[in-house]
Amino acid sequence: MVRVRFAPSPTGYLHIGSARTALFNWLYARHTGGQFILRIEDTDKVRSNPEFLDEILGSLKWLFMEWDGELTFQSKRFDLYKKYAEALVEKKLAFREGAAIIFKVEKERRVFFDDMIHGRIDFSTDEIKDQVLMKSDGTPTYNFACVVDDAQMKITHVIRGDDHISNTPKQILLYNALGFEIPQFAHIPLILSKDGGRLSKRHGATSIFEYKNMGFVAEALVNYLALMGWAPGNDVEILPIAEMIKLFDVKNVNKTGATFDMDKLGWLNSQYIKNMEINKLIAETKEFLKCKGVIDDKFDEKKWGEIVLAYKERTRTLEDFVSVYKIFFNSELEYDEKAVEKYLKKPNSKDIIVKCRAVLEKLPAFDHNSIEGAYRKLADELKMKPAELIHPTRVAISGKTVGAGLFEMMAILGRDAVLKRMEKFC
RNA sequence: GGCCUCAUCGUCUAGCCCGGCCUAGGACGUUAGGUUCUCAGCCUAAAGACUGGGGUUCAAAUCCCCAUGGGGCUACCA
Numbered sequence: 001m002v003r004v005r006f007a008p009s010p011t012g013y014l015h016i017g018s019a020r021t022a023l024f025n026w027l028y029a030r031h032t033g034g035q036f037i038l039r040i041e042d043t044d045k046v047r048s049n050p051e052f053l054d055e056i057l058g059s060l061k062w063l064f065m066e067w068d069g070e071l072t073f074q075s076k077r078f079d080l081y082k083k084y085a086e087a088l089v090e091k092k093l094a095f096r097e098g099a100a101i102i103f104k105v106e107k108e109r110r111v112f113f114d115d116m117i118h119g120r121i122d123f124s125t126d127e128i129k130d131q132v133l134m135k136s137d138g139t140p141t142y143n144f145a146c147v148v149d150d151a152q153m154k155i156t157h158v159i160r161g162d163d164h165i166s167n168t169p170k171q172i173l174l175y176n177a178l179g180f181e182i183p184q185f186a187h188i189p190l191i192l193s194k195d196g197g198r199l200s201k202r203h204g205a206t207s208i209f210e211y212k213n214m215g216f217v218a219e220a221l222v223n224y225l226a227l228m229g230w231a232p233g234n235d236v237e238i239l240p241i242a243e244m245i246k247l248f249d250v251k252n253v254n255k256t257g258a259t260f261d262m263d264k265l266g267w268l269n270s271q272y273i274k275n276m277e278i279n280k281l282i283a284e285t286k287e288f289l290k291c292k293g294v295i296d297d298k299f300d301e302k303k304w305g306e307i308v309l310a311y312k313e314r315t316r317t318l319e320d321f322v323s324v325y326k327i328f329f330n331s332e333l334e335y336d337e338k339a340v341e342k343y344l345k346k347p348n349s350k351d352i353i354v355k356c357r358a359v360l361e362k363l364p365a366f367d368h369n370s371i372e373g374a375y376r377k378l379a380d381e382l383k384m385k386p387a388e389l390i391h392p393t394r395v396a397i398s399g400k401t402v403g404a405g406l407f408e409m410m411a412i413l414g415r416d417a418v419l420k421r422m423e424k425f426c
Numbered sequence: 427g428g429c430c431u432c433a434u435c436g437u438c439u440a441g442c443c444c445g446g447c448c449u450a451g452g453a454c455g456u457u458a459g460g461u462u463c464u465c466a467g468c469c470u471a472a473a474g475a476c477u478g479g480g481g482u483u484c485a486a487a488u489c490c491c492c493a494u495g496g497g498g499c500u501a502c503c504a
Contacts, residue, residue, distance in 0.1 A: 237454090
């Protein structure tokens with residue numbers, strides 16, 4: 001059975017690159033019916049922090065990556081590493097230097113492995129220095145702990161970033177010395193920042209939760225991440241997770257590093273928002289508004305549902321719903337000065353608003369069609385284009401020149417609010 | 427520097443393994459037009475790439491070599 005692992009260090013939040021590595025592991029496990037194991041590499045006691053661990057686990061869950069079994073903490077396995085290190089000393093394959101245990105690398109030999117993505121890669125041991133196994137402070141080094149754990153945890157496939165390619169021969173030497181079976185390796189390309197380097201804080205958001213905060217939906221982010229270095233073929237780009245699992249195979253992952261493109265993520269996000277089942281979208285936006293402190297428990301969910309429906313096609317992120325919310329629920333509107341200048345400060349502006357308002361006041365039914373009919377009729381009577389009435393009204397009731405269809409907005413807002421807002425310009 | 431690795435539109439990629447169907451396809455973004463009450467959306471169109479040089483072959487984006495460029499590693503970090 002396939003057993004893969006994701007091994008984060010709780011020394012920082014889960015960033016885009018690691019999330020993508022986790023995703024490929026997870027997809028491969030689900031695709032093959034195998035297991036996805038989490039190992040926490042917290043050997044660095046100083047830099048490790050439980051808060052980071054919570055954030056990493058929370059990010060994984062948010063992105064649907066449920067793991068199998070219990071978490072393994074390296075910090076709880078120091079005895080194990082020590083035992084194996086001492087066994088190597090015993091076998092004269094390692095030696096002590098002070099309090100540290102160092103692995104002796106035999107020179108003039110070749111080490112190779114068949115990477116699932118890159119094919120055969122080989123190295124000369126002349127390039128590899130003797131490796132510290134146990135540091136003088138009694139903690140194991142990364143390469144050593146990694147080998148012991150992957151072997152002990154019966155990991156069959158090591159899927160990790162290709163920055164680990166050069167670590168692989170060192171690890172293979174250790175697998176051999178320890179008599180462990182060597183797993184399959186798959187080194188996936190790194191995600192690069194716009195200037196070609198490693199993705200880092202400096203290049204904007206890298207933490208998964210930052211994306212959540214910016215209003216991206218989990219489905220879109222997972223979809224986008226999967227597309228970084230992998231393509232299902234047939235020009236398919238938008239694919240639900242079930243489909244991804246079905247089609248994913250590490251063997252089809254690219255060798256080339258991919259640059260993170262916020263524009264495309266944004267577009268994917270808009271697609272997911274547009275096509276999301278309406279009740280789910282309402283729930284997601286509600287959750288988002290709550291997180292942002294825009295709403296509390298008393299909140300007109302029915303009205304919000306209508307608003308979401310009216311705006312979902314023109315929304316790119318959940319964040320866009322914040323300003324939409326304010327238009328409909330804040331008693332004090334924020335006006336775009338330029339818009340007011342353009343549509344409500346003309347010589348005939350007041351006259352237009354007064355006339356429109358009068359019509360609206362007398363309208364028997366205040367719904368989309370009735371309002372539209374009334375506006376078109378009035379425009380006709382005034383020998384004006386409907387647009388000449390529509391634009392000023394939109395600014396008067398929403399403060400902006402952009403937004404959903406005017407009649408939709410008015411119907412949602414309701415007669416009282418519409419009349420009250422228009423009164424300001426009479 | 428040494429070692430490893432990668433190389434198709436600005437970006438993500440399809441094609442490459444198993445050469446011909448590639449006058450290189452799709453998507454994002456950009457630009458133009460259409461639709462509408464605005465914006466967005468949607469529809470249509472346009473511009474836009476095989477890093478360079480050598481081979482191999484009747485034929486190369488696809489195979490080989492070299493160069494160039496990018497990235498990674500070169501820690502008692504992970």
